[in-house]
Amino acid sequence: MIKKISRKLEKIFSESSLYFKIYAAPYHRVVKREIELTKKHGNLKPPLLNIGCGSMPFTTYYLARETDLEVVAVDQDSEMTDLAKKTIKKLGLENKITVINKKASEIDFKEYQAVYTALHLKNKKKVYNQFMETAPQGSRFLVREPRKTFKNHYEELNNNSVDLVKHRLVTFDRTCLYIKD
Template identity: 30%
Template sequence: MKKFFKSLEKTACRFYPAFWLYHRLYKHVVKKEVALAHITGEDIVLNIGCGAIPFTALHIVQLTGAKVIALDKDPEAVRMAMHYLKKYGLDKNIEIRVGDGSPENLPPFTVALIALHIKNKEQMLKNLKTAGSDGGRVVFRQPVEEYRKEYGSLYNLDEAHGKVIQNMKTFKKSFLFVISSKESSQQRGGGIS
């Protein structure tokens, strides 16, 4: 399923009607996540796993005016996203970079939205807690049971600070986590010994 959607994005981004339709399918999802994480124009939003059609980044900018730094580990997807955003005049406030979300390469952020297809979600949450600052907000899309093996899953959902219900085939909930200064300093090695 992941490979199918990755291939579909790379094909759809070449044709504006398909690009627009694919992008449009996720507007209601991102709108709920923006409200959940209280994203405003003052935020710097990190979108990990943006793909060739960075629909999450586009909707965040359109809904809030925030600056978005979108990462994907696939250099071809990043190149295509940059090219087509510029071609369609949608590149305002969006910076696309090659990256996998490892803590040493994460730019400063106030909010992070993690794509469904990011496999090791538990490790990604640890990375973001390490790199983030006090009050940083992190949103994950949690796959439904039948897709958890393929997409990975979060297991410590009792640590979540909130959630929204989504009406998608592959995921039904988006969860919010808030970084505390205690967590981030312990993750960086500044905990009490």
């Protein structure tokens, strides 16, 4: 139910750059803290990857804005990626952000040093395993994990993370960092 409501709101808000910025505002601090966590364990090198961007790619937006690096945004839903491309164009970031329609489990991570995943990502363990198989050594994988009250709505990776950062959002309370050995 939460995912369906979020999806509808995102489709509506993706029509306006003002609505996008209002909707995205609570995530600015989250993404800044995730960037700091990533940098704590090595330099950031382009391109960064955001998995599960949806039609409102606010994580992608803040990654590009805060790091000044190229960002690739991926979502498996073609309707969402079409809307995301329009949103990115409205924001004037089409030269910095590339939006791709693809299943996360099919990504070859060899060119990504830092991967940021959405809370709603499905098959987190499968995607994590794909990352561990194909990413370069030292690459970082960040996963937003649900609060206890939302564990029945969102998957939890729940491996032994190297580090984490805590958040005060309704649906998730932490981002866990994993590093490819």
